[in-house]
Amino acid sequence: MTSIQAVTYPIHFEEKAYDELAKIIATKNYSSIFILVDDNTLECCYPRFMQLLNTNKPIEVIQITPGEVYKNIETCVGVWNAMTELGADRRSLLITLGGGVITDLGGFVASTFKRGIDFINIPTTLLSMVDASVGGKTGVDLGVLKNQIGVFANPEMIVIDPEYLHTVTPREIRSGTAEIIKYGMTHDINLFNQIKDNPELNIVDLIHRSIEIKNEVVLEDPKEKSVRKVLNWGHTIGHGIESYFLESDAKENLTHGEAIAIGMVCEAYISHKLLGFPKEKLTDIKEAIIAIYGKTNLLEDDFTPIFDLMKHDKKNVGGEINFVLLNDYQNFKIDCKVQNQLIKDSLEFYNL
Structure with a gap:
């Protein structure tokens, strides 16, 4: 699939996307890399991702509970605290590996941590591939009210790998x-x-x-x-x-x-x-x-x-x-x- 250029970031597809991911990590010279996952993507998607990620940078994994009910400020606070305790700085990169909850929440976490660090979206569900991860909207729910808290913030790039769709239900x-x-x-x-x-x-x-x-x-x-x-x-x-x-x-x-x-x-x-x-x-x-x-x-x-x-x-x-x-x-x-x-x-x- 041909890459797509968004306003400030590229959207790359399939195997080529991982080559481009390695290039941007090397070019930007990030101090450290954080990967945000949930229980499901840690088990089903993280192994493939690590096989294809080509970098020597230090990597930390932050895991949250899956589900829309956890797409809230409380979860953000947990991620912010984890990043702080693990030594994240303004030159760190956050990679979101998951569905719409992960990409929405992760983008919001990154865009507000230390007034904003870079993030890259790697959507693993069909919904997040065709909608949630694209377009620069980040945010969380306020109670049951959808996406009430958030900011517009663009990722550095998006990786679309349809192989992850084998890990989700019909x-x-x-x-x-x-x-x-x-x-x-x-x-x-x-x-x-x-x-x-x-x-x-x-x-x-x-x-x-x-x-x-x-x-x-x-x-x-x-x-x-x-x-x-x-x-x-x-x-x-x-x-x-x-x-x-x-x-x-x-x-x-x-x-x-x-x-x-x-x-x-x-x-x-x-x-x-x-x-x-x-x-x-x-x-x-x-x-x-x-x-x-x-x-x-x-x-x-x-x-x-x-x-x-x-x-x-x-x-x-x-x-x-x-x-x-x-x-x-x-x-x-x-x-x-x-x-x-x-x-x-x-x-x-x-x-x-």
Whole structure:
């Protein structure tokens, strides 16, 4: 796969990426290297990474507990303390080896430690490869509220090695696929068509194009002042659902992609009602999403708490919930205001 140049950093793929990683470590002459992992990536990904990492620099491994519930300031404090005790300085490098929690949290840790040290993202899940690790967003959750604390900070480079996908479950692959579907609906319908028309598709074939799309959007709008908001398609309602299931003792947690998939169905319904998004395409989206992700049971009693959590979405201004909606595939509109009743109608539509 051809390397992609982001605004200040390259994205390298497969074996070539490790050669480029060795070059940057040698060129920058880091004093020490810290590798942030969780329990899963330490066991499943770290051995491969160490086989391919070519450096004589001293290396320390910092391990955290896996899971979205640990993507918080408390975990950051633990990592900051560990780095301090292990002698990290402003010339140290932090390498994040893991999924979206690791790359989001690790980037935030690095960008704030001693007012900022270099970091390199090595995503190991599909979700982190096509979305979380790319674009310069770092951060952690505030309670169940997604990504409320963070900064924009770019890595020195990103390594995309699809071999790590052999270490994750089919459910996690489906979770990451939701972000590829998002890119398909908003920018390249061929991606969505390939996914829904070919159950045996090798999803690796869609990674490069997905990263290209995200990078193009970020280059145009790095700080999400305008067009970058399109990357939140499905996320306004989806994040509300994800947070609600995360905080509810009566619900089994949803993956990020499962929640975003529901969000895309609901927001396609709102798009149909407000912007005339074609009804046959709305039906197509709902059928495809349910075929891939199954049906999640949303009770009417769930609607109000989901809506309340949506009020904390980062795109909101002045207490108003802002949506990205579709006029049609590859034709979107940002900063759309939606009445509360229509949001609830969209959840009911998903349930039908």
